[in-house]
Amino acid sequence: MNAWEIVIGLETHAQLATRSKIFSGASTAFGAAANTQASPIDLALPGVLPVLNKGAVECAIRFGLAVEATVAEKSVFERKNYFYPDLPKGYQISQFELPIVQGGHLNIMVGQGEKSYEKRIRLTRAHLEEDAGKSLHEDFHGRSGIDLNRAGMALLEIVSEPDMRSAEEAVAYAKALHALVRWIGICDGNMQEGSFRCDANVSVRRPGASLGTRREIKNLNSFRYLKEAIEFETRWQIETLEDGGSFEQATVLFDPATGKTRAMRSKEDAHDYRYFPDPDLLPLFIAAEWIERERAALPELPVAKRQRFISDYGLSAYDAATLTASLEMADYFEATVRASNPAAAKLCANWVMVDLAARLKREDREISEAAVSAAQLGGLVARIADGTISNAIGKKVFDALWMGDGVNADEIIAKQGLKQITDSDAIEKLVNDALAANPGSVSEYRAGKEKAFNALVGQVMQAAKGKANPQQVSELLRQKLSTN
């Protein structure tokens, strides 16, 4: 009866991968000297007029198609009025009543392994808008410094329905969305540089009750902060309510240093944005042919690829989801399968998800920076699949490939003499030697200790320097132990 239900909706700002800004011809390149990419339009000098960037519209159409939303035939740009020095016009050009993308959904995979489950998160809308500049608060003798290079960058604000019920689900959604925008090439997803940032609307309620008062956590630019902020905020809300208290709808900031959220805007400042259609911009009409052109240019989408991996390669839903976490990962996996063979797909999946992933993680590298190419890994898996080497020796070969000790698995296997011993006479000799040298283990096994068997296998493998076919070794050992 003490149960609370957590309700979360996310608003995500994805900076679109356009070369120029949404309404001006200034560059969007990151890291330029302050205000050298702030054109008269971005500065809001008198007499200038915004002209919409076709590339930004293309990105929005592609996103709409990827989430199976309605791409609006007609959408309208409006002025969202507020005063802040990082927005020189005194308003942000955004979309309000008629956004370019309406509805849609994203299927997410939550949790790990067998406990994982799939969930559909509905999207409310996605709209085009311009970003604001940056305020720097340090070192200007009590003044704030304003850099307008970011002002006017194209953003797609993606709004979800309040469909998430835990911080874990919110993170899974944010990750799936992050993967998708990179997958379809509309956003570089660089969270440190602020290209992908989330606001989380969080409330709690008793199951079945109507929605509780929500607080919005602003500007979360890492998945870890997103999780920590939601966890702190929900604990705070539940404790406040259980203590008989209450709170008002508010905007809060998350402080990573303390792990706490704190209210940001007071009620007096409550925004009244006074949206109205921007008279500088006519309605945007998107013809059906344009939408079809974008549809044809889309790559195979994660959900379709996941289904194909399950049906073509016999992978589990979890494996398929893991391998389609990014386009790079999916491409690497498929290239590995091509270089080995489709029958070894499951083995390829394990090598990519376990061994390669662990190595990348340890060295803090992206899959594009892997020292072993998909062709090399495929060659390695092929040798495991055809019995040339065991899986354990495969790890040795993988390390050697990673260190650049050979151009392919075959070369390393030949050079280091790693070819598996499958000759039954040779294996029989190794087994006989091990039995003779370890009478203690033999009698323990006969007394019913299964562990003693593993010890004997270990002895044989050690004598064979790991190269004996493990299956043949255990079969022969069992046979000998039961007959002798």
Place this chain on the structure above:
Amino acid sequence: MSLTILEVERIARLARLEVTPAEVEISCQQLNGIFSLIEALKAVDTAGIEPMAHAQDACLRLRADEVIYRDEDGTARALFQSLAPEAENGLYLVPKVIE
């Protein structure tokens, strides 16, 4: 519909307009004059007519995604910042804003 003095003061605050009580009084009367015109317009039956987002019945023109504004050496920036009340190290300086 008509506006009250309080509403006019609030709109002025949101729009960062400094108005004297006398000006609020005059603005209130003038705005209400405009509202009476709107009342007349509202008498027209617009059922089934799609609202227009713009007075011109045309569609938006788009530009190609190309960088056409360049100021790598900061020449234009220096010019623009000469118009600003304060600038330093390429930044525009404003009264401290922090939340």
